[in-house]
Amino acid sequence: MGEPIFSLAYTSVRANLIPRVVALWLERAASKSQVEIVLAVDEDDAESLKVAARLVSDWAANNTCGRVHVVINSGPKTCVSGWNTAAAATTGKVIICVADDFVPPKGWDTLLLGLQPADWLDKEHVVHTEDGYVHDIFVLSILTRVRYERYGYVFYPKYLSLFCDTEFGEVATRDGVVIQAMHLLFEHCHPDCHKRQRDTVDTVHASQERWNAGEQLFKFRRMLNFPVDDGPKAVQYTKKELQAEASKSDDFVAYMQVTRDDFCLAEVCIRLYEEGVRQIFWSEPDEYWSAEPIEAEFSRQLDAVAQELAVKVPDLVLRRKVFRVKEFRLPGASRIETETRVRNESLEWVRGYGYHHILVVDGDELWLKGTLPIIKQFALQGHGAISTHMVPSIGLPGYPVDQATDVAVVYIGSTHTFKCCRSPHIRQTIVKVSRIIHFTGTRRTMEETISKHRRGGHYDDPDYDFETWIKDVLPNIKPGFVYKWPNGLEGLHMYVKWQIWPRVRNWRPEELAEIPESLHPFLGPVVNV
16 A cells, blocks of 8 residues: 555544544545545543544554554644644645544545646645635645645644634735635534534634634734744744844835846836835746746846946845746646736745835836835835835837826735735725836837737736737827727727826926936936926
8 A cells, every 4th residue: 555645634532523534534535545544632532542542443454544543642732733743643745634523525535636736736735625614714724745844734833723724824825825626615514504513622612712812823923924933843043033033024125026127127226225125135037927938138137237236235135036937837827827926926935034014116117206105104004005106108218108097016015915916915005196107118129118018917818909009009109199999999008998098298307307317318308397
C-alpha cells in the first residue's frame, strides 16, 4: 500500500461518535487506500482512548485504508490543539481537519482530485468548499502539505475554537492560495441551523467567553497582519529586533509593478522619496501578460534606473524581485486574471518584510507634491483601500485629459488583496481631488505607446477596443479633437461601454511646474487659463 494522498486530521471528545465519523468518511471515499486517518485524543479522555485503540486494532485486522493512527493531545483541551496535534502526525499530500458534524459527498476524494490546477496537491493551496450554512468562512479546513509546512500548523495555536477558521481563510486569501470549490458540498450539520441537537460540547465550544476571546485575538492579529509568532515555525526575535519590527507598522512603503522604464520611472521614484517614502519594492514580471518574454534591453533599463536612484537618493532602499508569470497563468485565464494573481503575490512579498501600509504606484504615475500626507490621514483612520482621481496624459506630444473620471488605487492596507488588477476586494475610499498625473498614453515614441497598450492586461478584454484607439484616436490627440465611436459614443477612451475621457486640453502652468523638466519635451504646450 503506497503513501496516502489524503490525511484526515480528526479530533473529538465525543467517544460514541468517533467510529461513526471514521466509517462515514471511508465509506464515502472512492479509494479508501489513499486515505489516512490520524485521530488526536486528549490525554485524560479515557473513553475516547479506548475507542481509538479499537479503531487501530480493526484497521490492523482489515487494512481498509492507508493508515489509522492515534496521537495524544497533551496541550490545551481544545479542538484547535487537537487538530494541530493530529495534523502534525499526518503524511498525506492533503490534510482535511475533520469534525464530528461534517458529511462529505460521495466520492469526495475523487472530487477533490478533479480540481484545477491539476497539480494543486503538490503546491501551496487551500480549498474552499461549501458547507451549506456559513458559506464565506472556511469551516472545513482543507490544505496541502506544502501549505501546512509553510506555517507549521493548521490553526494559529492560541485560539480556543471560534475564529480559528476565520483567520485560516483570511490568511489563505491574503496569500493568494485559495482554490474555490463551492460546487462541492461538505455539509456542516451544525445545531445553529437545526440539523442536530446541541450538546454540552457545543455549549463549551461556542460559549460567549470563547467568542469574545477569539474575536479579540483575531482583530489583534489582523492588525499585525497575522504574524507567525507561535508554533514550530515561529520567528524568534531579540528585544531590539522586536522594537524594529514594531516600528514598521507605521512605515509607508511603495509597491510598483515594472517591466521597463515606463517613461518616467526614475522621476516617479524620486517624487515618492520626496514625499517621505524610504522603501520601494519593484515587482518585476518575467513575461508580459500576453506571454511574450520581457526584452533584455528593458531589464537593462531597470538596472540603469536602479543605479540612477542609488546615486541621486542613496538612502532609498530599493528591493527587487522577479516573478515567474507562468506560475500564475492558469488554463483559460485572461491576461487581467494572471496580472491580479501576480499583484496579490507581490503584496505578500512586501508584507513578508513586516510592512502593512502599502502605496500602490505604477511607473508612469507621478504623484503631486503633498499627496502622501493626504493618504496617511485616511489610512491611519482605518481606511483599508484608498483611491484618488488623476489627470491622464495621452498622445505624443502628451495632453492632459479634461474632466477625466477614472481613479487609481494608491493605498492598500493590512490583509486586503486585489480582486481585479489593482481594484481591491473591499470598497475603496476615493479622495475626490486629482493627485496623480498619469502618463498612461504618453511615451517617448509612438511605438512605445502602442506596444504598451497591446501588451497590457486589458488588451484581450472584449470591452476594450484598443486597435481602433491606436489607429484612429491616438495619432490625432490634440485639444479640440473628439472621436465618435462606432456605437455612437463620443470621447477619447478605448472602453466600449462608456467614456471616461471626454476631451484633452493644454497644460496649465501649475501642472507643468509639478512635472520634472526631463519630461517636458514629450508634452504639449502650456496655456494660461
